Amino acid sequence: MMLWLWVAALMVLAVGFIFIPLFVKFNSESIKREENNISIYKNQLAELEADKEAHRISEEDYQSQSLEIQRNLLNDTQQENSITENRASGRWMMPILAMATILGSLWVYQEIGAENEVAISDLLKRSYQGDFNKEDGEQLLSRLQIQSKKTPKDVENWYLLGRLNFDMGNYDQAVLGFSGVLSNLPQDAKQDQAVAMAQMAQAQFFANDRNLDKATQSMLHQVLKINPQETTSLGLLGVAAFDSKDFVNAIRYWQRLLALMPANNPNAVAIQGGIEKARSQLSASDAQILNDEISQQSLSATSIVVTVDLDESIKSKVPKDADLFVLAKAKSGPPMPLAVKRLNVKKWPVSVTLDDSMAMMESLKLSNFKEVIITARISKSGVGNAKSGDIEGDSGVLAISPEKSPLKLNINISRILP
Helix, strand or coil: HHHHHHHHHHHHHHHHHHHHHHHHHHHHHHHHHHHHHHHHHHHHHHHHHHHHHHCCCHHHHHHHHHHHHHHHHHHHHHHHHHHHHHHHHHHHHHHHHHHHHHHHHHHHHHCCCCCHHHHHHHHHHHCCCCCCCCCHHHHHHHHHHHHHCCCCCCCHHHHHHEEEEEEEECCCHHHHHHHHHHCCCCCCCHHHHHHHHHHHHHHHHCCCCCCCCCCHHHHHHHHHHHCCCCHHHHHHHHHHHHHCCCCHHHHHHHHHHHCCCCCCCHHHHHHHHHHHHHHCCCCCHHHHHHHHHHHHHHCCCCEEEEEEECCCHHHHHCCCCCCEEEEEECCCCCCCCCCCEEEEEECEEEEEEEEEHHCEEEEECHCCEEEEEEEEEEEECCCCCCCCCCEEEEEEEEEECHHHHCCCCCCCEEEEEC
16 A cells, blocks of 8 residues: 555656646746736837927827837737647647556556565565455465566465465465476476475375375475475375375384474374374284384494583574474485484473484485484474574584494584574
8 A cells, every 4th residue: 555655646746747847837938928028018108208208209199109009019918828828728638648647657567567576575474464364365366376477487486376375275276386386496406396396296185185196106206315304295105105005104104204293293193193093004914024124123223312402602592492403414425314303492401312213214224324423403494404594513423333322422502504
């Protein structure tokens, strides 16, 4: 509303510049000419009066010439009025010109102005508040669709279209929104691609009445290759495995997901319930497979008990309710974690145990490596990948082995990532 009030004020000013000079010019010129004519008339009469008094002209000539001067003044006045009227007759074009100015300005602003972006920004701010309703959501959706045509390569706009459509239950449209994200992301933006693919797969899952087709499952596996900690993909692949009665893999996916969730996450209870339900459906042979895996993990058990505390210099910069990721990576090896645990911490210090059960992949376990680095990271974004502004500390290189298990160490979080 404030934007349009300013636009209206500027329109009035622009129209004023069309009309005001016209009236000022006509009136000032008319007055100036009229004053000149009267001055000349008075001078001529004065000269005629002087000639009469000096007896250079007769009374008859005086009357005749005086009348002539009056006629000339009258004619000049009439001609001036005619000229002024002719000029003023063009005033009928002024309203047309003013209207053209207003409509033309509005059209240009509609085409190249930022009114739509301003409205989107305002609606997004309102969406974080309590007064955002369904009508606001529909208006925001409409404006995002308009913006996608104006700026078809705007990745953020496509992502907002996908998320808003998903939240409003328009799952097919949400798929198109996330597809627009993928179409416009740079080829090397792998992490962002993984996020978009996971979101698109989730929308496709709901669009297909909570079923995952083979193509969508393949996309989710691709996501986990990029980011083994991507929680949406782990959850959906667990659902797909459970629906196809592959209860062993359902348990594996959900256990990995559960390890990434804070203990107080309300969804953790549902995930644990899904794991227990899958266990109840296991055949004797499948139960033996999982038991053998647990036994193998116990035989080659390597565990690290990590106690994490905050440096005094950093305590004031840590939120009271912090998302803490504790993860182990090989000193020389793949960049993905060997074990990771997510905690929601309200009181420091806090302890956590890392072991082989937290492995993202079967071939990437703590027990398979001799040297690792343990990192404790407080995430501002709520994801495990390091981001600017995150706060972390690490152990340096640790030599580990089953003989030394459990290895105990302390990590002091003290630095902010640039």
